[in-house]
Amino acid sequence: MQLFGKIFPKALLFGFLLSIASCSPNYLKNFKLLNNSDLKIPTIFNQDYQKSLYKANLNIIGKELSGVLLFKRTNKSGFRIVFMSEIGLKYFDFGIEYGGEEFLARTYYIMPALNSGEVRNILINDFSILLSDFKANRNPIVYRSAESKRIAVEYKDNGQAYICFRQNGGNRIGEVKWKSKAGGRSVITIDAFSDGIPSGIEITNKKYSLLLKLHLIEQ
Amino acid sequence: MRVISISFLLLLFHFAYPQSAFVQIGDAGKLKAEIKKHSEEVNSIKSDFVQEKNLSMLEESVTSEGRFFFRKPGEIRWGYSKPYEYVIVVADGKFRISNEGKVSVFDIGSNQMFRQISDMIVMAISGDFVDNEEFDIGFFENADFYLAELKPHARQISDMLSAIKIYFDKTSMDVKKLKFIEPGDDYTLIVFKNYQKNIDLKDSEFILN
Structure with missing residues (x-):
């Protein structure tokens, strides 16, 4: 019992330290603050972007949904995101409106199987980053990797810290990483662009075993 | 002036009584028997199709194309070729899906949603729905088509679909159009285009590896 009394606080402390370490994403390891940079975050989609259609595969906790996903600008500061099966049945239909300090999201439809836990919030949050014009991004902090010279821009929005990594040698965002208590870590990866529109996008969230893969359908 | 008046009247008549407007058939007994007879006589179908998904609030439509095969009692191959490759085969109690070359197999009996989708496709394509008590069925007609409008009773289906409209060619009684309406x-x-019925279909059409 005495031994338990000695070991338990240490184990507790070790567990606490371990949990802190595992919660702290080391996204900016080997990156150094770049002082006096006026670098802004480029929008992921072109400023005059109107719409695009993607072949989509969504995996959530071992279940897979496939279909097509449509991004469409509905007004100067708003978008709709509709994901439907190949045979036309809708999985979800979200609206995102920018303009204020925080974006406003609206769920027009979500199939019951997807409307549980944090899945809907994770998807909406990630889409809001993907389509953002980053105007709320007032005080970005710019970093550069000492080794790869890769540029990373950190900014805060909706109480979350997001880190955008620019593609090597380009002025485009290649990766966005963020973390929230409820949703865990999310990573958005963009592998290429076609006429200013991402042609391949991957959204991953390990906590929810969520993986959304999008491939641009050229029309 | 007289020509203008007549044109105006014709225009007014066109809007008041559009050619495509459907009117309800009061006594649908004869039509039901005809649909049933035609359904019994069709053993196989091969047809190309164009699918248009219409998102009304967005004023947007997504169009895809493909080919489908049907063989009694319930084998289906539903394949998209544009703008993506995607094939669904229903055969031997299995639902097989090829998504960009990756094949997944599901047991129809183990998944109620798959079974319902499979039953609805067979029912709509073959016209075998006249005695189906899971729907309220209304019958309509215009100059070219008979229209059967099916409204589902089951909550699981009505959450996804408010109605299914099946359009039959008045001369051949073939299914020419299907419309799945969501809430x-x-x-x-x-x-459907290039519609052929009662032709020999190879077994390989219903195999997906």
Whole structure:
């Protein structure tokens, strides 16, 4: 019992330290603050972007949904995101409106199987980053990797810290990483662009075993 | 002036009584028997199709194309070729899906949603729905088509679909169009082209590896 009394606080402390370490994403390891940079975050989609259609595969906790996903600008500061099966049945239909300090999201439809836990919030949050014009991004902090010279821009929005990594040698965002208590870590990866529109996008969230893969359908 | 008046009247008549307007058939007994007879006589179908998913609030439509095969009692191959490759085969109690070359197999009996989708496709394509008590069925006609409008009773289906409209060619009684209407008025319209029935279909059409 005495031994338990000695070991338990240490184990507790070790567990606490371990949990802190595992919660702290080391996204900016080997990156150094770049002082006096006026670098802004480029929008992921072109400023005059109107719409695009993607072949989509969504995996959530071992279940897979496939279909097509449509991004469409509905007004100067708003978008709709509709994901439907190949045979036309809708999985979800979200609206995102920018303009204020925080974006406003609206769920027009979500199939019951997807409307549980944090899945809907994770998807909406990630889409809001993907389509953002980053105007709320007032005080970005710019970093550069000492080794790869890769540029990373950190900014805060909706109480979350997001880190955008620019593609090597380009002025485009290649990766966005963020973390929230409820949703865990999310990573958005963009592998290429076609006429200013991402042609391949991957959204991953390990906590929810969520993986959304999008491939641009050229029309 | 007289010509203008007549043109105006014709225009008014066109809007008041559009050619495509459907009117309800009061006594649908004869039509039901005809649909049933035609359904019994069709053993196989091969047809190209154009699918248009219409998102009403967005004023947007997504169009895809493909080919489908049907063989009694319930084998289906539903394949998209544009703008993506995607094939569904229903055979031997299995639902097989090829998504960009990756094949997944599901047991129809183990998944109620798959079974319902499979039953609805067979029912709509073959016209075998006249005695189906899971739907309220209304019958309509215009100059070219008979229209059967099916409204589902089951909550699981009505959450996804508010109605299914099946359009039959008045001369051949072949199914020419299918319209799946969702709550909120979005719909999927499937128009069949190069429709052939009662032809020999190879077994390989219903195999997906």
